[in-house]
Amino acid sequence: xxxxxxxxxxxxxxxxxxxxxxxxxxxxxxxxxxxxxxxxxxxxxxxxxxxxxxxxxxxxxxxxxxxxxxxxxxxxxxxxxxxxxxxxxxxxxxxxxxxxxxxxxxxxxxxxxxxxxxxxxxxxxxxxxxxxxxxxxxxxxxxxxxxxxxxxxxxxxxxxxxxxxxxxxxxxxxxxxxxxxxxxxxxxxxxxxxxxxxxxxxxxxxxxxxxxxxxxxxxxxxxxxxxxxxxxxxxxxxxxxxxxxxxxxxxxxxxxxxxxxxxxxxxxxxxxxxxxxxxxxxxxxxxxxxxxxxxxxxxxxxxxxxxxxxxxxxxxxxxxxxxxxxxxxxxxxxxxxxxxxxxxxxxxxxxxxxxxxxxxxxxxxxxxxxxxxxxxxxxxxxxxxxxxxxxxxxxxxxxxxxxxxxxxxxxxxxxxxxxxxxxxxxxxxxxxxxxxxxxxxxxxxxxxxxxxxxxxxxxxxxxxxxxxxxxxxxxxxxxxxxxxxxxxxxxxxxxxxxxxxxxxxxxxxxxxxxxxxxxxxxxxxxxxxxxxxxxxxxxxxxxxxxxxxxxxxxxxxxxxxxxxxxxxxxxxx
Amino acid sequence: xxxxxxxxxxxxxxxxxxxxxxxxxxxxxxxxxxxxxxxxxxxxxxxxxxxxxxxxxxxxxxxxxxxxxxxxxxxxxxxxxxxxxxxxxxxxxxxxxxxxxxxxxxxxxxxxxxxxxxxxxxxxxxxxxxxxxxxxxxxxxxxxxxxxxxxxxxxxxxxxxxxxxxxxxxxxxxxxxxxxxxxxxxxxxxxxxxxxxxxxxxxxxxxxxxxxxxxxxxxxxxxxxxxxxxxxxxxxxxxxxxxxxxxxxxxxxxxxxx
Numbered sequence: 001x002x003x004x005x006x007x008x009x010x011x012x013x014x015x016x017x018x019x020x021x022x023x024x025x026x027x028x029x030x031x032x033x034x035x036x037x038x039x040x041x042x043x044x045x046x047x048x049x050x051x052x053x054x055x056x057x058x059x060x061x062x063x064x065x066x067x068x069x070x071x072x073x074x075x076x077x078x079x080x081x082x083x084x085x086x087x088x089x090x091x092x093x094x095x096x097x098x099x100x101x102x103x104x105x106x107x108x109x110x111x112x113x114x115x116x117x118x119x120x121x122x123x124x125x126x127x128x129x130x131x132x133x134x135x136x137x138x139x140x141x142x143x144x145x146x147x148x149x150x151x152x153x154x155x156x157x158x159x160x161x162x163x164x165x166x167x168x169x170x171x172x173x174x175x176x177x178x179x180x181x182x183x184x185x186x187x188x189x190x191x192x193x194x195x196x197x198x199x200x201x202x203x204x205x206x207x208x209x210x211x212x213x214x215x216x217x218x219x220x221x222x223x224x225x226x227x228x229x230x231x232x233x234x235x236x237x238x239x240x241x242x243x244x245x246x247x248x249x250x251x252x253x254x255x256x257x258x259x260x261x262x263x264x265x266x267x268x269x270x271x272x273x274x275x276x277x278x279x280x281x282x283x284x285x286x287x288x289x290x291x292x293x294x295x296x297x298x299x300x301x302x303x304x305x306x307x308x309x310x311x312x313x314x315x316x317x318x319x320x321x322x323x324x325x326x327x328x329x330x331x332x333x334x335x336x337x338x339x340x341x342x343x344x345x346x347x348x349x350x351x352x353x354x355x356x357x358x359x360x361x362x363x364x365x366x367x368x369x370x371x372x373x374x375x376x377x378x379x380x381x382x383x384x385x386x387x388x389x390x391x392x393x394x395x396x397x398x399x400x401x402x403x404x405x406x407x408x409x410x411x412x413x414x415x416x417x418x419x420x421x422x423x424x425x426x427x428x429x430x431x432x433x434x435x436x437x438x439x440x441x442x443x444x445x446x447x448x449x450x451x452x453x454x455x456x457x458x459x460x461x462x463x464x465x466x467x468x469x470x471x472x473x474x475x476x477x478x479x480x481x482x483x484x485x486x487x488x489x490x491x492x493x494x495x496x497x498x499x500x501x502x503x504x505x506x507x508x509x510x511x512x513x514x515x516x517x518x519x520x521x522x523x524x525x526x527x528x529x530x531x532x533x534x535x536x537x538x539x540x541x542x543x544x545x546x547x548x549x550x551x552x553x554x555x556x557x558x559x560x561x562x563x564x565x566x567x568x569x570x571x572x573x
Numbered sequence: 574x575x576x577x578x579x580x581x582x583x584x585x586x587x588x589x590x591x592x593x594x595x596x597x598x599x600x601x602x603x604x605x606x607x608x609x610x611x612x613x614x615x616x617x618x619x620x621x622x623x624x625x626x627x628x629x630x631x632x633x634x635x636x637x638x639x640x641x642x643x644x645x646x647x648x649x650x651x652x653x654x655x656x657x658x659x660x661x662x663x664x665x666x667x668x669x670x671x672x673x674x675x676x677x678x679x680x681x682x683x684x685x686x687x688x689x690x691x692x693x694x695x696x697x698x699x700x701x702x703x704x705x706x707x708x709x710x711x712x713x714x715x716x717x718x719x720x721x722x723x724x725x726x727x728x729x730x731x732x733x734x735x736x737x738x739x740x741x742x743x744x745x746x747x748x749x750x751x752x753x754x755x756x757x758x759x760x761x762x763x764x765x766x767x768x769x770x771x772x773x774x775x776x777x778x779x780x781x782x783x784x785x786x787x788x789x790x791x792x793x794x795x796x797x798x799x800x801x802x803x804x805x806x807x808x809x810x811x812x813x814x815x816x817x818x819x820x821x822x823x824x825x826x827x828x829x830x831x
Contacts, residue, residue, distance in 0.1 A: 386637060456674035460737070462635060464687035464744055465664035474686070475676060 050552070054545030060334040060347060061152045063118065064327065067097040067143035069130060074137050086131050090123035097143055101328060102319060104288050113315055117148050117323075119345045146336060146347040147329060149539035151320045154312045155329070158538070160305035165192075171266070171295040176282060181271050183264065183295065184280040191278050193262060193300060194253055200260055200304065201248035208241040252277040258306050261314045266298035267291050268325075270318040286318040311538075337546065341514045342528065346539035349532075351547050353514045357427055357507070357522030358496060358554075364431020364518055365438055365495050370488055372435075373442030377484075380443070381450040382472050401440035408437045409504030417505060425506040425521040433505060434495040441494065445487020449480040482566040489562035493555055499526040525551045581649065583608035583748060583778040584629060589643035591624050591633065598624045602643070602804045604797055608747075611770060611779045613789035613810065616799035617825065622782050625799070626750050629780065630666035631659040647748070664691055667741030671753040673733035675725035675740070680717050683725040683736055684708060687744035703743055711739035712769050731762025735769060742773075749773065751781040755788065767792050786826060790814050798822045 071078065073096075074088035095115050099105065105114050122145035130136055146152070153159050169189050174182040212234045219227055219234075247253070253276045255262065262273035264281065269289030275282040301321065307314050323329045341353025384390045412433035416422045422429050453476045461471040477484075502508065507523050508531065515522035523531070525547065532544040582605035591599040599621045606612045614622035624633070631652065633639040645652050652662050664687070675683050684704045687693075694700035704721070708714040713735040717728070725736050734754060741749055751770070755763040770779060770792050783789050789796050790810060797807035798821075806813060806822045817823045 454674075456670060456672060457676065458635075459632070459668075459670060460674040460676060460740075461686075462632065463630070463663060463668035463670070464690075464740060465660050466686075466690055467660050470690055474690075479677065 047552075050545050050548050053542055054547075054549045055542075056156050056158065057337060057542035057546035058334050059331055060336070061147040061155050061324075061329050061331050063143050063145055063147060063323075064330050065097050065101060065143040065323075066140055067093060067126075068100075068140045069093065069137050070096070071138045074130065075134075080134055082131055082134070085134055085137070086127060088127065088130065090126045090130070091120055094118055094123060094126065094143065094145075101323065101326075102287070110315065113313060114319060117151055117316065117319060118145055119148055119347065121343065121345050121348055122146075146334075147320070149346040149537065150311045151316060152347060153538055154310075154317060155320055155324065155331075158542075159310050159312055160303050163302040163304070164299055165302075166297070166299045168297055171298060173289075173292050173295065175292070179285045180274075180282055181285055181289075182280055182282040183266075183271075183298075187279045189279055190276050190281050193273075193281075193302075194276055194278065196302065197253055197255070197259060197262070197276070198248045201244050204258065205241040205244040205248070208237045208244070212237040212241070257308050260305070261301075261303040261307050261317075263301040263303070263314060263318060263321075264298060265301065265321070266295040267293075268322070270301075270321070272314050272318075286315050287322055337543070341512050342510060342523070342531070343512060344510075346537055346543055349543060351525065351528060351550055353511060354523050354525045354528035354547070355550070357430075357511075357515050358524040360427035360515060360518055360522060361430040361434060361502075361507075361524055362492060362496055364428050365434040366431075366492060368432055368435035369438045369442055369491070369495075373439050373488070373491075374446050374484060376439075377443045377446030377450060378472060378477070381447045382476065383468070397440045397443050401444060403437075404500070405437050405498055406500040406504065408433050409501030411436065412501060413504045423519045423521075425509050425511070425523070426519045427507075427515060427522045427524075428518040429505050430502050430507050430522075430524065431518070433501045434498055437498065437501060438491040438495045441491035442484075442488050445491065446480070446484045449483025449487065450476060452483060453479045478569075482569045485565045485569065486562045489558055489565070493558045493562075496554065496558065497526055497551065499524075499530055502527050503530075525554070582606055583648065584780070585644075585646040585649075586625075586628075587644045587646075589625065589628060589641065589645060591621070591628060591642070592640045593636070594638040598802055599628075600802045604804055604807055606778060606780060607795065608778045609774060609776070610795060611774050611781060611793040612795040612797065613793035614780070614782045614797050614799060615784075615786065615789050615825070616805075618784075620799040621802040622797075622799045623752055625804075626752055626780060626782050629748065629750055630663045630668055632663075632668065634659055664744050665746050666748040666750060667744065667746035669734070669737050669741055669749065669751040669754050672757050673730055673737050675728070675733050675736050677724060677726050679722045680708075680725045680728070680736060681721040684739050684743045687740060691744060693744065707739040707743040708736075710742050710773070711735045712765065712772070713739055729762070731758050731765055734758060734762070734766055738766075738769065738773075746777065748778045748780065751779065753782050753784060756784060763788070786814075798825065800825070 070093065073092055074090075075081075075085050077084075095111075098114050098117060099111070102114060105111055125145060126143070129141075147155070150159070154162075167189075169185050171183045171185045171189070174184065176182050215230050215234050215237075219230055222230060255274055255276070262276070262283075263286070264271050264273060264283060267289030268287075269285065270287045271283030271285050273281050273283040301317075303314070303317065312320075320329065336348060337350045339352050340348060340350030343349040380390065380393070412429060416429045416432060417424060457475050457479065458471055461475045462468075466474065502524055506521075508527050509521060509523065510531075511521050511523050513520075529544055529547045529551065532540045532547060584604075584606040586602055586604045586606075589599055589602040590597060602621075602625055604625075614626060616622050627633045628641055628645055629647075629652075631641075633641060641653060647662070647666065651657070676686065678686070681704055684707050685700055688700060688703050694703055705714065708717065713732060716732060717723075717736075725733065728736060734757075738749075738754075754770075755766050758766065767788065770781070773779060774794075781789075781793065793810050795808065796810045796813040798805045798813065798817075798819075800821055806817060806819045813822060814826060817826065
């Protein structure tokens with residue numbers, strides 16, 4: 001009869017502990033949410049940065065230039081022999097088309113600059129076009145090759161921002177000494193430009209001050225010898241900044257190598273400002289205007305990055321602007337990126353070669369790894385006796401799954417290439433190496449899937465007299481299929497993204513052709529990304545990012561397939 | 574000789590010992606089971622009745638560590654003889670499990686699977702016939718005749734269990750082993766299964782493991798009581814329930830332990 005007290009005290013105790021338990025639960029939920037938010041924001045950051053960088057590679061500026069296919073340069077004797085047509089001087093034709101657009105360009109130095117607008121490799125596609133259709137010879141066609149990658153970047157505003165301002169105050173033109181024009185207008189016409197220049201000079205001076213201040217900080221810890229050098233340097237910087245400020249405040253500004261470029265466009269011509277006062281501006285002619293009459297409408301193009309700090313000269317920028325304005329340049333979808341293989345020129349480089357290489361490699365991987373992996377898993381799980389040997393095998397399979405992939409590459413190099421003398425750089429070898437790497441993943445996933453099939457299904461099949469093999473293939477395998485498929489596809493997706501082993505067997509070579517078979521030299525998407533990422537030119541940056549986007553999309557497609565297949569084949573019992 | 578053969582037991586077990594690794598699960602079981610009747614195995618959990626049942630169609634072969642000693646004869650033939658293929662044996666000794674375990678396939682395919690793998694039907698018409706008779710015998714035909722292509726797993730528990738019985742019947746077994754066939758079912762489904770077992774008795778030797786004393790009394794003609802791996806007592810059900818020889822049997826039946 002003393003018992004009834006106990007339930008009450010139990011209740012009280014439980015009630016007392018409840019808030020703590022609920023708090024713990026809430027805390028845990030909060031941690032979970034925080035983890036997910038962190039993960040998603042990391043992913044979003046990655047996707048955003050890749051997307052922002054890669055986006056511009058999907059469009060490109062292409063020429064839309066009239067080009068006369070002069071018979072004298074292709075087939076002077078009119079033989080119509082394809083061999084002779086193929087040897088035509090197509091590069092010269094392209095250069096002529098550019099010269100026709102800018103007839104004022106005379107000097108060799110300027111011409112070399114002008115011809116750099118279109119890479120020499122473009123002559124190959126022009127030649128192919130003519131060889132395919134010799135009737136074009138002697139006619140005028142539209143030349144549509146991509147613009148040189150540096151100019152492309154310039155027009156996209158990725159080298160420096162192109163600040164345009166349109167003006168409508170009247171100006172008169174005075175011919176100065178050789179190639180110098182002076183434009184004059186009402187007072188204050190150029191004040192705004194001058195203010196801009198002054199500001200940028202002050203900014204540069206402030207930067208020099210900051211540099212000097214930093215050196216001064218280091219002075220205390222430096223040795224006497226170093227301090228001496230640095231003191232001189234600080235003084236230099238100070239003088240430089242002073243001159244800069246003084247120059248900035250002068251009534252007439254003379255533009256130097258450290259100043260932004262001010263390009264003035266009028267009458268279809270361009271001059272580069274060298275001296276500016278509030279009412280007049282003198283400049284070097286970069287493209288002669290069509291007339292010397294008074295100007296009503298003109299525009300100013302300001303490029304903040306000084307000319308010497310960029311790969312595109314003011315002269316080239318002016319040509320690109322003129323071509324663009326005349327409609328001889330068009331921005332369009334970068335189809336070349338999806339149809340070409342790798343190239344030395346970024347504007348001609350594409351991922352088609354790497355993509356086909358990846359697909360062929362993955363095909364070889366699939367053909368080798370999937371049947372072996374699944375059959376091995378079935379044997380180990382359903383038929384093999386459980387003894388020390390199979391335990392040993394299991395441990396080793398698990399170990400194999402954790403071996404760094406480059407080791408598999410070395411193995412492939414030593415065995416497939418050096419022992420069996422298989423072709424270098426071939427998707428076949430790459431596929432086999434990746435198959436070795438993927439095998440343990442497939443085996444482990446398949447074993448787990450087979451193990452998860454309830455034993456009652458096996459008993460049911462055995463109970464009606466099915467043999468072991470019939471039981472496995474009629475009942476266990478179909479039920480394990482979704483799990484096996486998921487594991488296999490995840491393994492293959494990993495193989496698709498693998499780089500290191502492919503480097504070892506030579507799939508890192510520069511290959512300018514789309515591979516045609518399992519044994520032709522090829523490269524793969526991740527290797528292509530690696531190659532481009534380590535290239536120097538700026539244009540590779542966006543192409544690398546674009547290739548990453550494509551690779552990610554491929555991965556997403558693969559993984560979605562895995563999810564889809566799992567749902568499709570999932571059966572309940 | 575003929576007369577003797579018909580009165581001879583369908584299944585004859587002599588000195589059956591079963592080991593799981595080093596642990597012995599059955600000790601010297603001797604039992605005769607007659608044809609065309611229902612025999613119940615009763616006893617507390619872990620007494621070895623299921624183990625013995627699984628010996629009769631060599632289901633224990635699938636367990637690596639399990640070892641069976643002694644003789645079990647089916648129609649006078651040693652089923653553990655070297656030349657007996659367990660696949661053929663299991664075709665003639667069907668089995669129904671505790672939890673209904675239809676294949677995740679259509680009702681039709683569930684029943685047709687056995688005949689198909691054994692090649693019992695030479696054409697689809699014949700197979701259709703086997704499926705129909707089996708489902709009819711299992712008393713399920715009227716309920717599923719118009720939805721044979723629906724998954725067997727979509728049926729109710731009791732229907733699933735009858736489907737499983739139909740699946741077992743389809744391969745024309747002589748003996749049907751049932752391991753607690755009603756333990757996962759409600760009373761109405763149980764009653765249906767019991768009715769079915771009573772019908773099937775005319776054609777098959779049915780051996781059933783059950784935890785329900787009432788079920789054993791209702792359905793079976795013979796009962797065997799197992800305790801701690803030993804066969805304590807076996808005989809006609811009426812005698813076991815009304816006048817057991819052994820006190821342990823008496824105690825178990827009256828609910829004093831178990």
